Amino acid sequence: MKTINFAIDLGTTNSLIAKYDDGTIKIYNNPLGLKQTLPSCIAFRGKRTVIGDKALDYLEKDAENICMLFKRKMGTQDTYFVPSIDKEMSPIELSSLILKELKNFVNDEEVLNSVVITIPASFDTIQSNATKKAGYLAGFKEVVLLQEPIAACLAFANTSNIEVTDKQNWIVYDFGGGTFDVALVEVNDRELKVKDNLGDNYLGGADFDNLIVEHLIVPFIEEKLTLTNLWKDLKSKTTNFKGLYFELLKISEEAKKELSIYEETEIEIDVDINGENFYEQLIIKREQFEDLISSRVEQTITFIQDVIKNNQLLNSQIDRVILIGGTTYVPLIKRRIAEAIGVEVNSSIDPTSAVVHGAAYFAGSKPATEIEIEESEAENTALETIDFKLFYEQNTRDLEELITFKINSGDAKSYRIMRKDGGYDSGVKTLEDDTFSEFVPLLEGRLNPFKIQLLSDALDVIKVIDSVAINQGSYNVQGQPLPNDICMEVDDLDASTTRLDLVFAKGSILPLKKKIYKTASKTILRQSKSNLIINIIEGKSKGLPSSGLSIGYIEIFGKDLEEDLIKGTDIEIEIEVTESRDLKINVFLQSCDQEFKNAFSESERAISINKINMEINTVLGDVEELIKTNNSEENFEYSQQLENIRVGLIETQIATSLINDDDISDAKFQLDDRKRKLIQSFDDLTRNKLIAQEIEEYNESKSGLEYHLNKEENERFQDKYSRIIKNEREVINSGNKYLIRSKIKELDELYDSIIQSSDENFITYFLHMKFVTDFSNKRKAEKLIKQGDEALDKKDYKSLRHIVYGLSGLLPDYEKEKQKKFKDDSRTGLG
Amino acid sequence: MTEIINQIVALDSKLKKENNDSGNRYLDRIYHEFEAIGFQIVIPLGQTYRNEMTDVEANVIGDLSRTSKITKVLKPVIYQIENNETKLLQKGIVVVE
Numbered sequence: 001m002k003t004i005n006f007a008i009d010l011g012t013t014n015s016l017i018a019k020y021d022d023g024t025i026k027i028y029n030n031p032l033g034l035k036q037t038l039p040s041c042i043a044f045r046g047k048r049t050v051i052g053d054k055a056l057d058y059l060e061k062d063a064e065n066i067c068m069l070f071k072r073k074m075g076t077q078d079t080y081f082v083p084s085i086d087k088e089m090s091p092i093e094l095s096s097l098i099l100k101e102l103k104n105f106v107n108d109e110e111v112l113n114s115v116v117i118t119i120p121a122s123f124d125t126i127q128s129n130a131t132k133k134a135g136y137l138a139g140f141k142e143v144v145l146l147q148e149p150i151a152a153c154l155a156f157a158n159t160s161n162i163e164v165t166d167k168q169n170w171i172v173y174d175f176g177g178g179t180f181d182v183a184l185v186e187v188n189d190r191e192l193k194v195k196d197n198l199g200d201n202y203l204g205g206a207d208f209d210n211l212i213v214e215h216l217i218v219p220f221i222e223e224k225l226t227l228t229n230l231w232k233d234l235k236s237k238t239t240n241f242k243g244l245y246f247e248l249l250k251i252s253e254e255a256k257k258e259l260s261i262y263e264e265t266e267i268e269i270d271v272d273i274n275g276e277n278f279y280e281q282l283i284i285k286r287e288q289f290e291d292l293i294s295s296r297v298e299q300t301i302t303f304i305q306d307v308i309k310n311n312q313l314l315n316s317q318i319d320r321v322i323l324i325g326g327t328t329y330v331p332l333i334k335r336r337i338a339e340a341i342g343v344e345v346n347s348s349i350d351p352t353s354a355v356v357h358g359a360a361y362f363a364g365s366k367p368a369t370e371i372e373i374e375e376s377e378a379e380n381t382a383l384e385t386i387d388f389k390l391f392y393e394q395n396t397r398d399l400e401e402l403i404t405f406k407i408n409s410g411d412a413k414s415y416r417i418m419r420k421d422g423g424y425d426s427g428v429k430t431l432e433d434d435t436f437s438e439f440v441p442l443l444e445g446r447l448n449p450f451k452i453q454l455l456s457d458a459l460d461v462i463k464v465i466d467s468v469a470i471n472q473g474s475y476n477v478q479g480q481p482l483p484n485d486i487c488m489e490v491d492d493l494d495a496s497t498t499r500l501d502l503v504f505a506k507g508s509i510l511p512l513k514k515k516i517y518k519t520a521s522k523t524i525l526r527q528s529k530s531n532l533i534i535n536i537i538e539g540k541s542k543g544l545p546s547s548g549l550s551i552g553y554i555e556i557f558g559k560d561l562e563e564d565l566i567k568g569t570d571i572e573i574e575i576e577v578t579e580s581r582d583l584k585i586n587v588f589l590q591s592c593d594q595e596f597k598n599a600f601s602e603s604e605r606a607i608s609i610n611k612i613n614m615e616i617n618t619v620l621g622d623v624e625e626l627i628k629t630n631n632s633e634e635n636f637e638y639s640q641q642l643e644n645i646r647v648g649l650i651e652t653q654i655a656t657s658l659i660n661d662d663d664i665s666d667a668k669f670q671l672d673d674r675k676r677k678l679i680q681s682f683d684d685l686t687r688n689k690l691i692a693q694e695i696e697e698y699n700e701s702k703s704g705l706e707y708h709l710n711k712e713e714n715e716r717f718q719d720k721y722s723r724i725i726k727n728e729r730e731v732i733n734s735g736n737k738y739l740i741r742s743k744i745k746e747l748d749e750l751y752d753s754i755i756q757s758s759d760e761n762f763i764t765y766f767l768h769m770k771f772v773t774d775f776s777n778k779r780k781a782e783k784l785i786k787q788g789d790e791a792l793d794k795k796d797y798k799s800l801r802h803i804v805y806g807l808s809g810l811l812p813d814y815e816k817e818k819q820k821k822f823k824d825d826s827r828t829g830l831g
Numbered sequence: 832m833t834e835i836i837n838q839i840v841a842l843d844s845k846l847k848k849e850n851n852d853s854g855n856r857y858l859d860r861i862y863h864e865f866e867a868i869g870f871q872i873v874i875p876l877g878q879t880y881r882n883e884m885t886d887v888e889a890n891v892i893g894d895l896s897r898t899s900k901i902t903k904v905l906k907p908v909i910y911q912i913e914n915n916e917t918k919l920l921q922k923g924i925v926v927v928e
Binding site: 032057061250270423427444446588 | 845848856859860863871873881882883884885886888889890891892894895902903905908910912915916917918919920921922924926928
């Protein structure tokens with residue numbers, strides 16, 4: 001059986017739409033407003049129609065073309081004349097526009113043919129039929145009406161799962177932003193019926209905000225500034241206080257919300273009055289607030305008592321009071337009702353969405369009449385073939401871009417453009433000569449996707465174009481791109497070496513500017529010889545630091561510092577490459593509160609002989625080691641290539657030792673260049689191999705881990721594992737060994753925690769250890785292994801675990817060895 | 832998180848009002864960190880206001896025209912970027928004159 005499922009709360013001031021989906025209720029968000037509510041307000045601006053929040057913008061300027069509160073006129077012959085379109089609009093037509101806009105909240109793929117729409121308990125037959133008609137006009141094929149208090153009771157009953165067997169009387173107390181209603185509902189055997197209702201269409205929570213401004217804030221300001229008549233001036237059209245009035249209202253609204261939770265609130269008034277800044281704090285106690293609003297609250301209590309009396313009931317015959325409407329958050333209301341009526345007052349349901357919530361429950365139980373959907377499908381396929389052309393720049397540096405559109409079909413009469421992040425809505429606009437041109441604002445530095453709707457004469461959506469996206473921040477015209485990556489050399493403490501951090505990627509368009517935040521990886525004391533190195537390198541970001549061209553090099557020594565640079569404090573580095581390829585570096589050391597500025601251009605490249613030497617030494621060690629292993633693997637061709645590099649490096653090193661650091665000839669640069677080329681070829685020769693090795697290691701770690709994960713007792717680690725391997729593909733394909741390495745580390749850490757979660761896992765560990773030959777203390781190791789064998793026999797896995805710990809302590813520390821080699825002066829000091 | 836951002840922006844505008852730039856570096860850093868965790872903060876002060884901007888709640892003083900500008904930002908616009916998709920997280924509250 002197909003049910004209706006969709007429900008709409010068509011409110012006087014705000015409307016909502018929700019769906020029943022297999023027991024749960026989904027209330028749709030306005031795609032353009034973060035809120036679930038759509039203000040029931042429409043602005044007609046000639047060729048443009050604006051519905052909802054943004055229509056309220058025109059309230060002051062263009063009130064005659066704004067239609068709102070039309071629900072109060074439903075079922076009357078009253079119409080609204082709208083001068084800007086020279087047309088009479090009936091409340092039914094206006095309501096249908098709100099309903100169509102609500103349809104927009106629902107995903108495009110959902111087909112909405114049937115709907116439940118809520119109406120006030122006070123609506124008579126004519127008003128009810130008018131609401132139905134608005135539904136049909138909005139394109140619904142089936143409209144079922146439901147009274148709002150019933151919907152609220154349904155929301156309450158369904159969320160609290162109460163069982164009602166005898167007849168009960170419930171009161172639904174609905175106090176919204178602008179209206180107040182109270183209804184008496186008879187409940188029995190899970191059947192609900194509205195018996196009576198009363199209300200005031202001009203009483204709402206907004207009145208409370210005004211009371212705070214009038215009686216608390218304004219007298220406070222008047223006293224401080226010795227002003228008079230401020231309250232009148234605030235609301236006067238002729239004075240310049242309108243902005244101030246609004247600001248004070250916002251402050252009051254916040255204070256009202258705070259006072260619903262706390263006993264007192266401190267408000268901060270920071271406003272400009274007559275050109276002077278006024279800045280003061282004012283404490284408002286809940287007591288004061290309650291004194292202010294108590295007469296309004298009493299008014300509502302009288303309504304409840306009247307409803308009870310009119311139906312020949314006693315207070316004791318009321319079983320519960322259900323609160324809905326945003327204003328019921330105020331604690332005084334709940335307290336006063338409980339005191340006056342003496343029954344349980346329930347505020348457990350969300351007061352703003354209770355009606356649509358309950359209506360959706362109803363919709364979920366109400367069978368939908370079978371409707372021919374094929375017809376609309378046929379229509380859709382015809383519309384799929386609508387022929388149109390769109391023009392716009394896909395990439396732009398401007399914050400606004402023009403979209404031009406042309407269609408070859410007479411069916412579409414209007415269009416609407418929305419930015420998918422919710423930041424822009426053109427409103428519904430008329431097509432002229434089947435074309436439009438529209439400037440759309442863009443969000444800086446982002447890809448801005450748009451949705452374009454084409455609408456028929458009756459403002460029904462007939463086509464959605466979803467493919468428009470504009471990239472802000474990149475040039476469309478070919479600017480000057482960077483020929484190489486620009487990187488910064490930083491310490492890689494895990495691998496005990498330095499590596500490159502990408503600053504600007506190859507192909508980025510000049511000029512470029514970026515701030516990078518790093519932490520100091522070593523302490524540099526004032527006056528010490530230790531140094532901090534900022535080395536900006538042009539070259540492949542995945543390569544070795546020494547294979548790139550150093551285009552900017554700053555050394556900051558202990559003697560340059562006003563305070564000690566402490567390890568772990570922040571270093572802020574601003575790097576700028578101008579259009580003419582000048583490099584500017586600005587370094588700020590947080591712990592010293594000191595700034596270093598340097599500008600570099602090609603002609604004054606700084607090269608340090610020391611640095612060249614150091615780099616050659618580091619690589620030379622690696623080359624020699626690799627030659628050794630390849631020789632032993634009889635990989636002679638490969639080692640010959642490496643040997644050539646080795647000889648070249650040694651030659652360069654000898655040449656460097658022959659010149660002074662202050663040599664002014666270009667010998668230094670030639671040597672640096674030679675060094676770079678040699679290291680680059682070493683890099684090229686080894687990189688793929690290294691990465692292949694890393695990937696192999698990654699896969700090994702992974703399969704080792706998976707073996708353990710498949711065991712039932714380790715199921716709880718599964719989540720963490722999926723998180724780690726989530727971006728596996730990206731990492732493997734990055735060709736960046738540091739990234740792969742860090743993944744391996746994560747896997748290994750998980751492996752360790754799985755192993756350590758059970759003593760029995762140490763058996764395999766121990767068996768491995770038995771084959772290790774290079775323990776630092778062989779005798780001790782043998783003793784431990786013997787103890788381990790015994791423990792294994794006794795199945796004493798706890799002891800075995802400690803024996804394995806002891807054995808691992810005897811393993812040679814490869815990492816420590818490596819770290820020893822990573823001396824202080826070979827580090828940049830940037831972590 | 833939006834409340835933290837609102838407070839930072841309020842602090843920033845307060846310091847700017849007093850022509851106090853001693854905190855700029857720290858504020859820049861805070862903004863940078865917000866961006867790094869996917870929050871894009873927009874303060875549209877001084878921009879021409881268009882009714883089509885659905886990311887701000889405007890309080891229009893006087894007549895709305897093509898030259899109306901945002902003269903005060905009471906709350907910033909906050910976008911959240913998740914999985915490369917941008918979403919409006921908080922509408923800005925502004926005064927338009």
